[in-house]
Amino acid sequence: MGRFSWRWGKRKVRTGLGILLVCSIGLSGCAQGTAPATSSAENGQPGTTSTKDELVLAVGTEPEGGFDPTTGWGQYGSPLFQSTLLKRDAKLQLVNDLATTYSVSEDGLTWTVTLRDDVKFSDGEPLTAEDVKFTFETAAKSGSVIDLTNMADVQAPDDRTVVFTLKSPQSTFISLLTTLGIVPEHAYGADYAEHPVGSGPYKLVQWDKGQQAIVEANEEYYGNKSAFHKLTFLYLDEDAAYAAAQAGTVDIAAIPAAFSKQQVNGMTLEAVKTVDNRGIMFPMQPAGAKSGDGLPAGNDVTSDLAIRQAVNVVIDRKALVEGVLEGYGRPAYSVSDDLPWSNAEAVFTDANLEEAKRILASGGWVDADGDGIVEKNGVKAEFNLLYFAGDLTRQSLALAAADMVAPAGIKINVEGKSREETKKLAYSNAVLFGWGSHDPLETYNLYSSTHKGEGYYNVGLYSNPVVDSWMDKALQATSEEDALPFWQKAEWDGTTGFSYQGDAPWAWLVNIDHLYLVTNGLNIGEQQIHPHGHGWPVTTNLEEWSWDNSTK
């Protein structure tokens, strides 16, 4: 669900602003030549840049709640000021950070982590197992977005060992170890969020609320040192960030795809692959069912497998990427494309009208009255597709998808609704949603019958006992690697699954690239596949960033 919640209301105003800005900046193209030399123009020249060890970034919105990992800081990207027990490399493989080893008991309930002994916080105090224990206990109590409800207990038998006890096996518990930054017990207080002390690569120097955060390299950091001594994060709206890039104030700026066609002097556009996906969720029950909250659920058309598969196979995902995303994206076939737990076999050939017609015909859907829409038992293949009003990308995707399925004889009525309305209607109408996370728990939440009709989880009320059992096996696995085959089997095990070949409860459409304007010569290293949510993830590999003198 990305970072929508704190942006959506602004969307309309912002879209307006954005269009104005784009139009006017388009005009400015001619004026660029006469503009005074900006810092970005200088940055573009090799030689003068190799010594610059400071960067100005406009890559994300402000974490208003401050920099306290126990209340949510660092959930996207790295916590920067703190370090985590484990982390994921560019290939999303697990690597050690604070931990030297970790092990999981046979029953999956006891996790034991051994720590490095050479780690100091930025105030010079050593980091011990007590600090880890303190961090997890604080996070569990904080009533924040860190969900530790499955953790029964955490102990620190000695300085270097931490033992977690879970209430039930959860192989995805690893995600907490990779995202929760460790805070120092001795320096933790009410104002910690504003004055974080940690063992991460950087330390906070100054936070001008609503404006910027200035950070400097942490001298005590045990890992690879970054080439940049000082970073300034500006908290600008996408429009303002773009203006700042134009004005040469920033070295890297996150921008929306709408701005991607414009050239900015001295900067290059970098597109980063993501699993920030969009897809169509189908109600899986026949009409007349009820959701957990007692809302009407089910839909007689989308509950038919032939309809769902036909929609899936007829949509031309490449055309969506080109047409709607200006080419900055890639087709989506699952919720977790190219992540280790996705099943490559679930990919299929789309834009196939003949196959869609065949599926519909063999499913009993025929156009008897010749109106171009197929019927079955007197029910027309017609349903609503809702999207969050004001989100232009979702609107365009929904409209384009509706156009693409029409030739197969399926009529989709696209409607923009507010989030509140959508929430009530989602159980009985198809909805264009977006997900994408570095945590396979998301897959579980979307497809398991345990979470049927719970908030935005499994809104379609999908339920398949075989899929459930594969996913339970995945959760009970004692390591992420062991869990992978089970996740993949849940998607498609040869006979059933939540993929297109199986029950097709979703028609995934696209993964949206995250776009960054980067000053010429700045190398931002090999980026991970980003999760949903634009911005902060780009900072995950800061230690790899460097000035690249060979580029001009």
Place this chain on the structure above:
Amino acid sequence: MTGRNGWARFVGFKMLRLVSLLVGVSVLSFILMQFSPVDPIEAYIGGDMIRVSAEQRSLIEERWGLNESPTERLLTWGQALIQGDLGTSMIYRQPVADIIQERFMNSVALMAVAWLLSGIFGFALGVVAAMRRDSKLDRLICWYCYTLASTPVFWIALLLLMVFGVWLGWLPVGLGVPAGMSADQVTWGDRAIHMILPALTLSLTGVASIALHTRQKLTDVLESDYILFARARGEHGFQLFRRHGFRHVVLPAITLQFASFSELFGGAVLAEQVFSYPGLGQATVQAGLRGDAPLLLGLVMCSAIFVFTGNMVADILYRMIDPRMKEELMS
């Protein structure tokens, strides 16, 4: 004696009105928030929705008191308020009073500059237009005012941002201080430079109403019998205005200028948003969008007091400048 009593009564009455206004405004805002489609928990969880189980959700509800009934929540809030506690902001996780104080310092400087500029220029333009009525200059001023009066603040802000920030590169495109500069190095000059564009935006749009009203009022005055008489005695131009016009038009201008505090505040919300200027406006937008009830209520009260003060100052000045009003009050 009667004078002092009169003032005391006046102030007492105003205070009473302020208190009732605050109660009304906060209750109303609270009710509106109840009807707002924003689900505070969802807004709070934001990007991390997927990681949060139903169990954790109820933990969050409990932590922020969202599981209580609206009446209970309002009462709890009111009780704390009487003890001087504005509550804790959900999104900033800080006492609301601290946030408002911090933001107010930024906003107040911005609004004061804009307010002074628009008052002085608006008044001057209005006077010039009326004294040179139907001339080319008058028409130019009127055209300018009508154009500005019908222009949204954020559009002006964007225009200024593009011209001076991006094309010419003379002024910073946003923020209240230079990027990456540590606090002890930031000079008043830096702050002033960063304030130019937002303040200009606010004052440009504020000019229109005061100029047009002043022009109208002065036109009325200039058509009166005593001006005819003064003209007959040979007075003209600035002398005529200073002796017979100024007092008549400065009063409505001042009233209008103080009464415009609400527009000033509204304009600041938009201008601050465009320029990423860390003032009250920015905080208000955040609080509204994310259903942060304590912060929004605090800001609403703060802005109510602000606007109320503006109106009250206008009242008091009126009484001080116009002796007839004072007599009315004293009697």
